[in-house]
Amino acid sequence: MVDLAAAYTFAWRHAPKVPEPVLRAVFDLAADVAWLRRGAGVRRLEANYARVRPDLDDRAVRRLAREGMRRYLRYFREAFTLQGATPEQLDARVRVEGLEHVIAITDDGGSASLALAHLGNWDLAGAWASPRLAPVLTVAERLKPPELFEQFVEFRGSLGIDVLPLGDDGVFRNLVRGAEHGPRILPLLSDRDLTAQGVEVDLRGHRARVAGGPAALAVAAKVPLLPVGIRHERLTGERRRRAGTPWGIVIRFFPPVGPPDDGSRRAQVEQLTQAWVDVLGEYIARHTADWHMLQSVFVADLDPERYARTRAAAGEGR
Template sequence: AGVRHAPDGLARAAFDRIGGYAGRRHGGPEQLRRNLARVVGTTREQVPDDLVADAMRSYARYWYEAFRLPAQDLAETAATVDVPAPDRARLDAALSRGKGVILSLPHTGNWDMAGVWLVQNRASFATVAERLRPESLFNRFVEYRESLGFEIFPLSGGEQPPFGQLAARLREGKIVCLLGERDLARHGVPVTFFGEKTRMPAGSARLAIETGAALLPVHHWFTDAPGSMIGCGEEIDVSVGVEAATQALADAFAANIAAHPADWHMLQPLWESDWTDRQRARIVGDA
């Protein structure tokens, strides 16, 4: 509550300092450095310290803005987000077909802020939320995102599996938004990402194939505070099948992340070569 109502300049500066400190202390988070090494095409030792610090400042900004969103005027907040005219046109063209639109994006910038722009300027949308423990934490998380205008389906433990519920929304001509660059489980599709093997969720491509909805890669990144931007890429061709469409989505993510590496908030192991023994055993066992 304190962050929500503190003076913006002071609170934002405090989070920026905390992020910068975390990014420089002992070279910053090790896994973040390893992940950024793939993005900039170097070794972990050669990743610029400034990039790691900027990435942690960006991550701190995400949390700062997430804490404050529920207390903000959402229309005014959405006005700080810029979407170039060609990107708006791609989104509107897809919506005009009436078959639904799937917006798939990586963990970049502030995906909640991107969602607020969408609700305020186009329409509400459906998405999924990973079930958290304890249940009270999950419920607060769902209430928070519903307060922003999002429709939330639990990824597990709900009355129905989310795939069917999302497909129903798409058949109504509505929008579904899904985070799409990390799925280290049996349903993940093997892809090459920045030249190395990993897995990404199949859900976006599967939904598009089953419902006829358009699948568009989306990217959100920060500009000078409090500004930010959303890019909406060309529609992914899903006629090639789930695997090839997911690889095309991975390629779109990679191009956008490479353009804005500091705003990619991936602090966990992503690539196969970084998997823990436990992750590898689970994935191989599931396969």
């Protein structure tokens, strides 16, 4: 059995020493092999792509999934070498759209709850944002074995990103406290529900279950909620030379959604959640290959009995 913690540690320590073209070729090959084998993750990726892109036939979805796997593995390749990147390289690798929407908040000493999907490279985005916009505080799923999660937290900490473990006591309270002592940005990956407190929404015409965290944080801390899209883009010329790689990312800050109508806190969370899902749903449809969703997110793909228990635990359907 592969020791994941040891494997990730080895990659973080040694990948920056490998010439970038060699590393890129290795990860592209790994992505193509995974795509050709068409395991459960790739099949789920194709099914998710088919739902958000009903305009594509099966062959086009299959081709799109190949590019999706390459971009998914690119995320890991970039993550493993990110600690070795200079500030100048980070600046060259990141282009920002809609910056005015977030600096209007942070420049005034405020905080923002950011709703992110598994798009592009969110670690690169966080590494860029922490020293340039405001301190970054986020939540991450506990990985197994524990040593792997510790490595993960250490890695993000080296990038200036503070991580709270999902499921620990007081996580949401600490998020609220962090938001109340701004300036701070609080990005939460939320296009998949990892708890029993998620929200069922309409995602591109299909029922899906997403996390309620960004909206709940915005309501509790009384801070704006901004959807954020991230996608890869090919670099050329002087920017590519400064970046040290042919690929960078575009971070798109959308205007804040809401504020929610008067009503119960749950109703406000549901309204804000659907609002950011509408924004990022359109973004995913435009940049589908950047959506690294190899798990079930749509209700139709969930186990019915398990989902019924999830809804019951969340107090839904009563």
